[in-house]
Amino acid sequence: MSTHASRLTRQRVRSAWLFLAPVLVVLALVAGWPLLKTIGYGFTDASLIDPASAKFIGLDNFSYLLLDSHWWAAVWNTTVFAVVSVALETVLGLVIALALNAQFPGRGGLRAAILIPWAIPTVVSAQMWSWMFNDVFGVINHMLLALHLISHPIAWLASPDTALLSIILVDVWKTTPFMALLLLAGLQMLPQECFESARVDGVHPLKVFFRITLPLLKPALTVAIIFRLLDALRMFDLVYVMSGNSRDTMSMSVYARQQLIDFGDLGFGSAAATMIFAIIALFTAVYLTVARVGRER
Amino acid sequence: MKLFLPRFLTMLLLILVGSSGAVRAATLSISCGAVGVEMRLCRQGVEAWAKQTGNQVKVVATPNSSTERFALYQQILASHSSDIDILQIDVVWPGTLAPHLVDLSQYIGKDATKQFFPALIANDTVNGKLVALPWFTNAGVLYYRKDLLKKYHAQPPATWQQLTDTARRIQNAERKAGNPRMYGFVFQAKGYEGLTCDALEWIDSFGGGTLIDADGKVTVDNPRAVAALQLARSWIGDIAPRGVLNYDEEESRGVFQSGNAVFMRNWPYAWALGNAKDSPIRGKIGVIAVPAGGTDGHQTGTLGGWQLAVSRYSQHPELAADLVRYLTSYAEQKRRALAGSYNPAIPALYRDHDVLAAVPFFGTLYTTFEHAVARPSRIAGSKYARVSAEFYYTVHDVLSGKIAAAPALATLQQKLTRLSRGGQWR
Numbered sequence: 001m002s003t004h005a006s007r008l009t010r011q012r013v014r015s016a017w018l019f020l021a022p023v024l025v026v027l028a029l030v031a032g033w034p035l036l037k038t039i040g041y042g043f044t045d046a047s048l049i050d051p052a053s054a055k056f057i058g059l060d061n062f063s064y065l066l067l068d069s070h071w072w073a074a075v076w077n078t079t080v081f082a083v084v085s086v087a088l089e090t091v092l093g094l095v096i097a098l099a100l101n102a103q104f105p106g107r108g109g110l111r112a113a114i115l116i117p118w119a120i121p122t123v124v125s126a127q128m129w130s131w132m133f134n135d136v137f138g139v140i141n142h143m144l145l146a147l148h149l150i151s152h153p154i155a156w157l158a159s160p161d162t163a164l165l166s167i168i169l170v171d172v173w174k175t176t177p178f179m180a181l182l183l184l185a186g187l188q189m190l191p192q193e194c195f196e197s198a199r200v201d202g203v204h205p206l207k208v209f210f211r212i213t214l215p216l217l218k219p220a221l222t223v224a225i226i227f228r229l230l231d232a233l234r235m236f237d238l239v240y241v242m243s244g245n246s247r248d249t250m251s252m253s254v255y256a257r258q259q260l261i262d263f264g265d266l267g268f269g270s271a272a273a274t275m276i277f278a279i280i281a282l283f284t285a286v287y288l289t290v291a292r293v294g295r296e297r
Numbered sequence: 298m299k300l301f302l303p304r305f306l307t308m309l310l311l312i313l314v315g316s317s318g319a320v321r322a323a324t325l326s327i328s329c330g331a332v333g334v335e336m337r338l339c340r341q342g343v344e345a346w347a348k349q350t351g352n353q354v355k356v357v358a359t360p361n362s363s364t365e366r367f368a369l370y371q372q373i374l375a376s377h378s379s380d381i382d383i384l385q386i387d388v389v390w391p392g393t394l395a396p397h398l399v400d401l402s403q404y405i406g407k408d409a410t411k412q413f414f415p416a417l418i419a420n421d422t423v424n425g426k427l428v429a430l431p432w433f434t435n436a437g438v439l440y441y442r443k444d445l446l447k448k449y450h451a452q453p454p455a456t457w458q459q460l461t462d463t464a465r466r467i468q469n470a471e472r473k474a475g476n477p478r479m480y481g482f483v484f485q486a487k488g489y490e491g492l493t494c495d496a497l498e499w500i501d502s503f504g505g506g507t508l509i510d511a512d513g514k515v516t517v518d519n520p521r522a523v524a525a526l527q528l529a530r531s532w533i534g535d536i537a538p539r540g541v542l543n544y545d546e547e548e549s550r551g552v553f554q555s556g557n558a559v560f561m562r563n564w565p566y567a568w569a570l571g572n573a574k575d576s577p578i579r580g581k582i583g584v585i586a587v588p589a590g591g592t593d594g595h596q597t598g599t600l601g602g603w604q605l606a607v608s609r610y611s612q613h614p615e616l617a618a619d620l621v622r623y624l625t626s627y628a629e630q631k632r633r634a635l636a637g638s639y640n641p642a643i644p645a646l647y648r649d650h651d652v653l654a655a656v657p658f659f660g661t662l663y664t665t666f667e668h669a670v671a672r673p674s675r676i677a678g679s680k681y682a683r684v685s686a687e688f689y690y691t692v693h694d695v696l697s698g699k700i701a702a703a704p705a706l707a708t709l710q711q712k713l714t715r716l717s718r719g720g721q722w723r
Contacts, residue, residue: 049374049375130548134548156540157540157543158697160697163543243543244545245686246487263682
């Protein structure tokens with residue numbers, strides 16, 4: 001009996017692998033191979049114009065990278081961007097998700113409408129916002145001046161103090177709807193019994209939120225945050241469109257692109273790209289470990 | 298490989314027909330820009346040559362962004378691909394791409410280069426090899442508001458100091474008169490290639506050189522360059538909005554064209570747009586050369602524009618060179634000037650009556666092109682992009698007040714010297 005079951009299991013496992021094989025092959029070709037190739041280039045002095053004449057130079061690229069203060073500035077910018085934007089998006093997204101979870105007329109239409117910022121291609125919305133942030137003809141300064149909140153126009157994207165902040169604001173505008181939708185899906189799967197008994201017992205809504213909703217929502221929240229963090233850490237298009245190669249706002253991806261494409265330094269650019277991969281992998285591992293420990297406790 | 302099938306079919310057809318020209322007929326491919334009417338004009342020119350010579354030419358569209366196009370070319374050439382025979386290349390690329398390009402002087406007559414602007418031919422000659430021929434040119438120019446200068450009885454500025462004074466006077470008067478958003482001068486000071494172009498004009502107009510001299514020596518740290526950057530620094534927050542530190546060409550045009558600036562430094566393309574039907578400043582724009590630095594300075598303008606080059610991996614270099622010769626000829630450049638206001642790379646066309654009748658402001662541009670200054674891309678070769686980046690980051694730091702001009706240029710001098718390994722750029 002047991003041998004029969006195990007043969008069945010073996011058969012199932014075998015067919016599972018069979019079905020998975022095409023996907024694994026495709027993944028290895030389109031993700032694995034380029035990744036390995038990039039990591040490999042990181043140890044050479046390859047140039048974009050003549051990659052064939054690349055020489056192996058060991059860890060030179062990496063040691064130079066770790067000593068480059070501009071790289072660390074890029075790491076810092078990316079971290080600030082990721083942490084602040086994801087935190088704001090999570091809080092705002094949760095508020096919106098809770099509001100949309102309530103029953104009211106026109107809910108379907110509103111749900112679709114909040115997705116508009118998310119649906120606009122980032123390059124388009126980044127260009128749109130950088131015009132709105134323009135200090136002379138931009139609508140944002142115009143409004144703030146009209147409301148007497150500021151006395152003279154602010155050069156939002158030109159000054160180092162406000163440039164990163166502006167970019168974070170645009171990302172929050174763009175990505176909060178996505179966060180809200182993920183959390184709304186999580187909210188709708190929660191068991192209604194807990195909420196009903198809480199209502200019967202007359203528990204204060206705030207207490208319901210912190211004691212019931214939030215703990216139950218935690219798995220969905222964990223997934224949503226990891227999605228956004230991974231996205232934010234490799235952030236490129238917003239920064240590149242809104243402030244180009246400026247070192248005040250340069251992210252890790254912008255740094256790697258500049259080395260790889262602008263300077264044609266395939267070896268060093270690949271080393272930077274490899275480091276980005278390593279940093280994101282590290283971030284993910286730490287986050288998942290912390291999340292799991294939190295759940296088991 | 299892509300070319301194999303069409304070429305094979307053409308050959309087959311010609312053999313079957315038994316045409317005597319079968320031996321020479323071939324299919325070439327050319328990459329053209331696709332900004333505005335560019336693609337249509339390119340196609341027309343190419344088809345005219347194809348008809349004359351009995352060959353076929355495929356026109357390949359490439360990305361509009363020049364950095365993307367540069368990356369694509371590098372990849373195509375690095376793989377020794379024969380897919381593209383003729384490349385449209387930017388004025389700063391010959392130095393980097395030269396090893397992959399054909400020396401055109403072996404296919405065209407020695408005198409054929411005489412008709413072009415000497416500065417452009419010098420730019421396209423790398424280590425004695427003529428790697429490209431100029432197709433159309435470009436240079437930085439100064440735009441001004443004719444109506445405002447007239448209103449305040451001011452002359453178009455010949456020096457930067459005059460520009461500074463006029464800009465401040467008109468800006469302050471216009472602000473008092475009820476436009477608080479009026480500024481004196483806008484330009485490109487975002488940290489990118491555009492700032493390299495603008496700042497090179499400032500330094501060159503003061504007689505401060507072109508960062509690197511013809512022998513490869515770094516020359517950027519000199520008192521004239523310091524004076525130029527100090528003057529530019531004084532504009533920020535005074536006659537120029539602080540936001541100029543993040544302006545590219547289009548953002549500065551946005552401010553100027555909405556009527557909020559007296560002067561603007563930009564490329565010739567802004568002329569047609571500023572005079573378009575829906576432009577608030579239509580008919581109120583004047584164009585002059587970029588001003589001189591001081592009494593011993595000179596007018597200038599950074600050289601831009603596009604060239605045609607033949608890939609070393611082309612199967613038909615001789616035919617490709619002939620197509621390049623045809624496309625860059627007097628007649629074809631004249632046609633492009635008339636049909637698309639492309640600035641010819643041939644000085645004689647700026648005195649051509651048909652051209653001047655169709656595009657009157659070409660006459661004004663002529664002096665600018667004659668005095669245009671080239672970026673040090675030929676001498677710096679494949680390191681040019683790094684040189685340019687170090688330069689625009691330094692200038693950006695000076696303009697935003699992070700560091701004073703003199704120590705900034707001293708540091709830049711050190712960085713560039715180290716980058717060149719003491720003046721040896723290759």
